[in-house]
Amino acid sequence: MVQKRKFALLGTGFIGQVHAKNLAAHPDIELVMVADQDRSRADGIASRYGARVGSVTEAINSDAIDTILIATSTPSHAEFLAASAAAGKAVYCEKPIDLSLDKARRVVEDVARHPVPVTVGFNRRFDPSHNQLKQHLQQGLIGKAELIQMVCRASELPPLSYLQTSGGQMRDQAIHFFDLLRWLTEDEVETIGAMGSALAMPEIASFGDVDTSVLMMKMRSGALAQLDNTRRTGYGYDERITVLGSHGMSDSAAQSPQGATLYSTSGINRPPLYADWFNRVKETYYLHLDAFVRSLNGKAVSVPGLHDGLQAQAIAEAAVKSLETGTFCKVEQL
Amino acid sequence: MVQKRKFALLGTGFIGQVHAKNLAAHPDIELVMVADQDRSRADGIASRYGARVGSVTEAINSDAIDTILIATSTPSHAEFLAASAAAGKAVYCEKPIDLSLDKARRVVEDVARHPVPVTVGFNRRFDPSHNQLKQHLQQGLIGKAELIQMVCRASELPPLSYLQTSGGQMRDQAIHFFDLLRWLTEDEVETIGAMGSALAMPEIASFGDVDTSVLMMKMRSGALAQLDNTRRTGYGYDERITVLGSHGMSDSAAQSPQGATLYSTSGINRPPLYADWFNRVKETYYLHLDAFVRSLNGKAVSVPGLHDGLQAQAIAEAAVKSLETGTFCKVEQL
Amino acid sequence: MVQKRKFALLGTGFIGQVHAKNLAAHPDIELVMVADQDRSRADGIASRYGARVGSVTEAINSDAIDTILIATSTPSHAEFLAASAAAGKAVYCEKPIDLSLDKARRVVEDVARHPVPVTVGFNRRFDPSHNQLKQHLQQGLIGKAELIQMVCRASELPPLSYLQTSGGQMRDQAIHFFDLLRWLTEDEVETIGAMGSALAMPEIASFGDVDTSVLMMKMRSGALAQLDNTRRTGYGYDERITVLGSHGMSDSAAQSPQGATLYSTSGINRPPLYADWFNRVKETYYLHLDAFVRSLNGKAVSVPGLHDGLQAQAIAEAAVKSLETGTFCKVEQL
Amino acid sequence: MVQKRKFALLGTGFIGQVHAKNLAAHPDIELVMVADQDRSRADGIASRYGARVGSVTEAINSDAIDTILIATSTPSHAEFLAASAAAGKAVYCEKPIDLSLDKARRVVEDVARHPVPVTVGFNRRFDPSHNQLKQHLQQGLIGKAELIQMVCRASELPPLSYLQTSGGQMRDQAIHFFDLLRWLTEDEVETIGAMGSALAMPEIASFGDVDTSVLMMKMRSGALAQLDNTRRTGYGYDERITVLGSHGMSDSAAQSPQGATLYSTSGINRPPLYADWFNRVKETYYLHLDAFVRSLNGKAVSVPGLHDGLQAQAIAEAAVKSLETGTFCKVEQL
Structure with missing residues (x-):
């Protein structure tokens, strides 16, 4: 039997809630932690899906977590992506990496120093x-x-x-x-x-x-x-x-x-x-997540x-x- | 908030497994008990969906259960339907009631003496x-x-x-x-x-x-x-x-x-x-189950x-x- | 080059006019004569398509004509069909042969004594x-x-x-x-x-x-x-x-x-x-007529x-x- | 009853033959003359549709003709268009007027001095x-x-x-x-x-x-x-x-x-x-021709x-x- 991937979800806005539902439904995923600046929204999502609430920093650094899903607002993607990679976590990062291509390039160079698996949210590929x-x-x-x-x-x-x-x-x-x-x-x-x-x-x-x-x-x-x-x-x-x-x-x-x-x-x-x-397109979010988890589990599955x-x-x-x-x-x- | 309906599922063959998945996924349903002559199959389904295993008799008579879903083989439908109704349970009964129309009529007359809600499995209506x-x-x-x-x-x-x-x-x-x-x-x-x-x-x-x-x-x-x-x-x-x-x-x-x-x-x-x-037609099983639960909860929803x-x-x-x-x-x- | 088939058209009502147009347009057909009880209608059709007007009897017996298209009202089909066959003409007969199956059978037996090619107007086959x-x-x-x-x-x-x-x-x-x-x-x-x-x-x-x-x-x-x-x-x-x-x-x-x-x-x-x-279905009238003419010209074309x-x-x-x-x-x- | 338009057809290549068939089939058109450098091809088309053969010059200048259809090869369009307009003929001219936009503009300016109706062969509009x-x-x-x-x-x-x-x-x-x-x-x-x-x-x-x-x-x-x-x-x-x-x-x-x-x-x-x-697109050639004839006959029909x-x-x-x-x-x- 496959070891479940332990996810933290950063961001519980519209797209974060879509991810939360898929994370909870996936048989090979355990949704461990949920983080959001809006604490009461994070509480609602966490209690619905049996996860706990933490801060972004907690999520990124917790040993109980091995994968980070970044669904926060665009300006924070780059920072959270870099921090997650530095902490050795696998990352599913919503697109874009950053609205500035230059900044995006810098963070990608930065992440390159940490050999973690990362997928970017081009879900329509699925x-x-x-x-x-x-x-x-x-x-x-x-x-x-x-x-x-x-x-x-x-x-x-x-x-x-x-x-x-x-x-x-x-x-x-x-x-x-x-x-x-x-x-x-x-x-x-x-x-x-x-x-x-x-x-x-x-x-x-x-x-x-x-x-x-x-x-x-x-x-x-x-x-x-x-x-x-x-x-x-x-x-x-x-x-x-x-x-x-x-x-x-x-x-x-x-x-x-x-x-x-x-x-x-x-x-x-x-x-x-x-x-x-x-x-x-809603089913593609699930399919992308599923492909990412399978790739993390060693399957030859291509993800963006x-x-x-x-x-x-x-x-x-x-x-x-x-x-x-x-x-x-x-x-x-x- | 709505009180969850407490279901027992009788039968875990092909169609019973379809129902098990839907019962587990429905927000207003709790799958309490699973019964099948094939004990190891019942165990598998029960553990996957967090229910316990019991006998048909237990399921029909348990106070922890208010609704019976009959998905056993056809020859047993009539008997389990009558017993469930006599025990005051709501029933979702797979079709047909019995292959013999005469026997089906007799059991329907019998059930009529117990004013319980019953739906018959004509899922294509949904x-x-x-x-x-x-x-x-x-x-x-x-x-x-x-x-x-x-x-x-x-x-x-x-x-x-x-x-x-x-x-x-x-x-x-x-x-x-x-x-x-x-x-x-x-x-x-x-x-x-x-x-x-x-x-x-x-x-x-x-x-x-x-x-x-x-x-x-x-x-x-x-x-x-x-x-x-x-x-x-x-x-x-x-x-x-x-x-x-x-x-x-x-x-x-x-x-x-x-x-x-x-x-x-x-x-x-x-x-x-x-x-x-x-x-x-698979989604119609869920939709039928959902309509039945809504009707049990007092909504004006028509079910067969x-x-x-x-x-x-x-x-x-x-x-x-x-x-x-x-x-x-x-x-x-x- | 193919010898043109020389047609007389009996009947210039709705369907007769459809046939008239197709007869005039077909490169291997010459529309020689038009007959109708309504003389002025026959005159109009004849002049439009460069044919002359004659009586049914004339048409059936004329040496200048080798094929009869019967598009008169139903009750006259059987009689004109029999007469045309007796005169040695090929016949395209609108359906039905006669509303009475018995009468239709008798005329078919009668026609069988004259080995002329006959097609019945089941144009939808085309x-x-x-x-x-x-x-x-x-x-x-x-x-x-x-x-x-x-x-x-x-x-x-x-x-x-x-x-x-x-x-x-x-x-x-x-x-x-x-x-x-x-x-x-x-x-x-x-x-x-x-x-x-x-x-x-x-x-x-x-x-x-x-x-x-x-x-x-x-x-x-x-x-x-x-x-x-x-x-x-x-x-x-x-x-x-x-x-x-x-x-x-x-x-x-x-x-x-x-x-x-x-x-x-x-x-x-x-x-x-x-x-x-x-x-x-209008193009099927032309296609049926064309198949009939090709079969008359010795092509292996099946017609009803x-x-x-x-x-x-x-x-x-x-x-x-x-x-x-x-x-x-x-x-x-x- | 409408006076028939008297057409000469210039050119009997592929597209000229398409026009010939339509000219012959149109109830308000008489195909009077056919011209082509290839005399035997012109003979064939003329005899099939009951027209006579003439030279381009004859066609453009004949009193028996009021409309010219130019379907010759592209390099001759401009010259025949100008000559036809100068002779007071209505013109249906295949596109393009000339491959050189400059030459096309000059001939259009030239034609503008003769108030004749001209349509250019943009048949897809129909x-x-x-x-x-x-x-x-x-x-x-x-x-x-x-x-x-x-x-x-x-x-x-x-x-x-x-x-x-x-x-x-x-x-x-x-x-x-x-x-x-x-x-x-x-x-x-x-x-x-x-x-x-x-x-x-x-x-x-x-x-x-x-x-x-x-x-x-x-x-x-x-x-x-x-x-x-x-x-x-x-x-x-x-x-x-x-x-x-x-x-x-x-x-x-x-x-x-x-x-x-x-x-x-x-x-x-x-x-x-x-x-x-x-x-x-073949039916659009007929529809364009028909629209042009109706416009010549005073109907409010737009043509290119x-x-x-x-x-x-x-x-x-x-x-x-x-x-x-x-x-x-x-x-x-x-």
């Missing part, structure tokens, strides 16, 4: 449909990837306050797809072009953000990729990836929850798409690592620069 | 898509039901040994759809015609069974219904219901797990249907009761008679 | 999708046919006056599918059961007709078939055939004209089905013949008897 | 599905256009000899979608970025062409558009347009000819997409004009420049 698409590629069913089309369209505008500290659409929303693109194609983005507009919420233009954007990328292999992002569709959450290869295409399409189709004189009415991103976290951010930085300058930009290879 | 179809009907979106088409096609032949004691395709497989038909239309079947063949496994003809059958039914309202059943499709589990109403149609279609679609010169290859019935169990069996009996005699048969109204 | 389904069967892609499901649902109620002389839903609407079933499976119907209701237009019950019906049939091979018919759906014309075989299924589904899909908060709205049966016309009517008669008597009925093999 | 998408926009069903996604993927590589004189992927293939974008949105492209690779046929890089390309465009309104083009998919012809608006999305999807769907253990196999572009021809070419020129320079390029507004 989406079952996207995985089937990757298998189609790996099995040669569509030949070599030539043209990748990705769509990332959120259903509803987040609040202005969220957008103000999000780092902008490239670093906050598109970044998942920069990572998916690298993972799917096992190739690197060389050049990127981006155009954007603030159509849904014009006031975000005041701090240089956009809510609707299109991007194109050229890969080392010569393959070409497109991505479009919007912050609100009006028709649900629309995430799609299609890869055109030299011998065919694989399409991981937009998804609807199961439902009945209505036929009437006004047409054929299928159930709508998932109402929001979370309902669409620190370099993946940095490289996706490097693409986002080049996209921001392209948006700002109206030119194509080279992507730094880290 | 299928999200079928429910959306029922809502389309109830909201008047398709008018009055006129023609109901149901398809129940299993993916793979069960073993011969299973078929020999199953009661036959009408009582074992079709019965779920006799119940769904009554539930969807809130109408009763008056007359039934059935034709069948043993095409996939000709040897079952020796004990009067069929593996492929078509049925037609006339309802009290004049509405007409069709059902077809097969024991193996070769392409996965195919369950569908469509209701044609006076103003439109609602279609609860065959379902596939999420996956990528492959486009190649040989066509457009969508992911296959669910591999088997269990993967298609003993009369539903009997009436579906009466339709099955008429179907068997039609198969045997080659005539249309009246359905007894219980 | 539907491209149904043909692909038949190819799936013939190529062994789904194994042996076991369960055939057919749906024939008209979009709008025809006028009462039409229904009064139509011969009833079995002889008028279902008959096309009796023919398709024989053609697809290359098997014969042995027994049939039918149930029907007058739900959409209750007044047709006064002359023994129904507007909603379900049928089941057992084939010689043991295969089972279902058919449902309605006279109005409220959501367009819905024609479907699926064949479940021993190794898979082929589905010739309901069809919509091409159009854009609308995504909004209220769901995903696909274009509606074809508005009516004619728009769905007189025996097909009779046998489909024999199934319809058995269906009528089942509807009337509430029993399963044997189908006469002609 | 695609029924794209039209339904445009109606969704015009009826306000999806709000204001914000993000337009277009896919233009040919099924098979054209011969190298074709590509060498085609003007390149932007001017030859993408140009249809530059026109569709302007027509759908009633907006103008301001800036364009393009990336391309020669992946399917690397040798075309020697003359500066690409076979796979992605483009992004910013419209005056701030709306953003994407287009991808490939020269061969391996899975059929894939043309799609989706418009995301402020309140929903409309999707004119890839289309397959009608066919049966095959269900087997290996998945659900839908009929493949149209085998090539011509089968997908000379300015549309020039502006689409201007976008193509900017795309070529972006491909060559690796920068975003402004589009000249003509």
Whole structure:
């Protein structure tokens, strides 16, 4: 029988609570400790899942804990990641490592001195449909990837306050797809072009953000990729990836929850798409966690690592620069 | 806060294990006791979910238990149901009440003397898509039901040994759809015609069974219904219901797990249907259990009761008679 | 270069005009003469397509004509068919041969004495999708046919006056599918059961007709078939055939004209089905005519013949008897 | 009754033959004369459709002709267009006006001195599905256009000899979608970025062409558009347009000819997409011709004009420049 991994969870906000539920449900995980600045929230989560409450420092240094899940707010990721690694803990770190690519690079260099396993929260790599698409590629069913089309369209505008500290659409929303693109194609983005507009919420233009954007990328292999992002569709959450290869295409399409189709004189009415991103992707959080635990237990399971976290951010930085300058930009290879 | 329902689970075979997992996961249920003739299997389930092992008699009579879930083999359902009711316990009883309609009627009369809540295991009533179809009907979106088409096609032949004691395709497989038909239309079947063949496994003809059958039914309202059943499709589990109403149609279609679609010169290859019935319907077990608990806690939630169990069996009996005699048969109204 | 077939068209009502257009458009056909009791209508059609007007007798006896297309009203089919055959003409005869099966049999015996090529108007055999389904069967892609499901649902109620002389839903609407079933499976119907209701237009019950019906049939091979018919759906014309075989299924589904899909908060709205049966099947008239001309020119092309016309009517008669008597009925093999 | 338009057809190559068939079939058109350098080909077409053969000069100057359809090879378009206009004829001119935008502008200025109706061959504007998408926009069903996604993927590589004189992927293939974008949105492209690779046929890089390309465009309104083009998919012809608006999305999807769907253990196999572009779009040639004739007959029907021809070419020129320079390029507004 497998030894259970002993986790501490740092952060119990929205995403922290998602992780808490998954940590408690996983048969090979024991959720030992929960930490949050909001003590009463930490108490609630801890008592629901039979864990105890501690401070971040306690969690990172406790001998009763071997793995840290960092789900605190973005500005604290880098510090907690470095401290956890220094304490010899394995780490699941929510993305991004830091909104500043420079700071992220420094912390990654720092962590490199401690040979601990780290995964960065690119959970969409574990989406079952996207995985089937990757298998189609790996099995040669569509030949070599030539043209990748990705769509990332959120259903509803987040609040202005969220957008103000999000780092902008490239670093906050598109970044998942920069990572998916690298993972799917096992190739690197060389050049990127981006155009954007603030159509849904014009006031975000005041701090240089956009809510609707299109991007194109050229890969080392010569393959070409497109991505479009919007912050609100009006028709649900629309995430799609299609890869055109030299011998065919694989399409991981937009998804609807199961439902009945209505036929009437006004047409054929299928159930709508998932109402929001979370309902669409929530199972990937569990699957990512499970893959990480299996890799910690010695299984040959691939999880996104620190370099993946940095490289996706490097693409986002080049996209921001392209948006700002109206030119194509080279992507730094880290 | 809601008082947890204290359950005993009788039977830990395939379906008993499904219930065990759901009982353990439900926030308002405590799984107190597990009983099975196979003691070591009961031990395994009990220890996994933190329950204790007892005999059926203990479970039915224990004060620490208020609800019994009967998932033993069919021949024992009637006896355990009667005993549980006599002991004042609420009961979730797997279908059928008994393969003999006469015996089932007697036990239902017996149970009627003890005013305990009972639900019979027609879990497919809780299928999200079928429910959306029922809502389309109830909201008047398709008018009055006129023609109901149901398809129940299993993916793979069960073993011969299973078929020999199953009661036959009408009582074992079709019965779920006799119940769904009554539930969807809130109408009763008056007359039934059935034709069948043993095409996939000709040897079952020796004990009067069929593996492929078509049925037609006339309802009290004049509405007409069709059902077809097969024991193996070769392409996965195919369950569908469509209701044609006076103003439109609602279609609860065959379902596939999420996956990528492959486009190649040989066509457009969508992911296959669910591999088997269990993967298609498993969430309905949880939803049925949840509805039952909510009804026990005083919520106005409808669950299939003993009369539903009997009436579906009466339709099955008429179907068997039609198969045997080659005539249309009246359905007894219980 | 092929010698053009010289056609006379008898009848210029709705379906006669459809044929006129196809006759004029076909490169290997010359439309020589048009006959109709309504002289001015015949004049209009003749002048539009460069033909001349004649009487039925003239058309049948003219040496300038080698093929007769009978598209007059049903009661005159048998007489014109017999006369055309006696005059040595090839004949395309709209279905049915005669509403009376006895009379139809007598005329077929009569025609048998004149070895002329005759096709009966079961144009749906030339539907491209149904043909692909038949190819799936013939190529062994789904194994042996076991369960055939057919749906024939008209979009709008025809006028009462039409229904009064139509011969009833079995002889008028279902008959096309009796023919398709024989053609697809290359098997014969042995027994049939039918149930029907007058739900959409209750007044047709006064002359023994129904507007909603379900049928089941057992084939010689043991295969089972279902058919449902309605006279109005409220959501367009819905024609479907699926064949479940021993190794898979082929589905010739309901069809919509091409159009854009609308995504909004209220769901995903696909274009509606074809508005009516004619728009769905109109190309099959041309394809049937073309197959007939190719067969006349010595190509090995199969077209529905007189025996097909009779046998489909024999199934319809058995269906009528089942509807009337509430029993399963044997189908006469002609 | 409407006076028939008297057409001369210049050019009887592949596309000229498509036009010949449509001209002959149209009830309000008389195909009077056919001209081609290849006299025997012109003879064949003329005799098939009952026209006579003449020289281009004869056609343009004949009093028996009021409309010229120019379907000759690209280098002669400009000269024949100018001559036809000078002779007072209405003109249907295949695109492009000329591969050189400068020469095209000069001929348009020239034609402007003769007030004759001219349409340029952007037949895809008459695609029924794209039209339904445009109606969704015009009826306000999806709000204001914000993000337009277009896919233009040919099924098979054209011969190298074709590509060498085609003007390149932007001017030859993408140009249809530059026109569709302007027509759908009633907006103008301001800036364009393009990336391309020669992946399917690397040798075309020697003359500066690409076979796979992605483009992004910013419209005056701030709306953003994407287009991808490939020269061969391996899975059929894939043309799609989706418009995301402020309140929903409309999707004119890839289309397959009608066919049966095959269900087997290996998945659900839908009929493949149209085998090539011509089968997908052929009806639009008739619909464009019909719209032009109706506009000539005084109906308020919009057809693509000379300015549309020039502006689409201007976008193509900017795309070529972006491909060559690796920068975003402004589009000249003509």
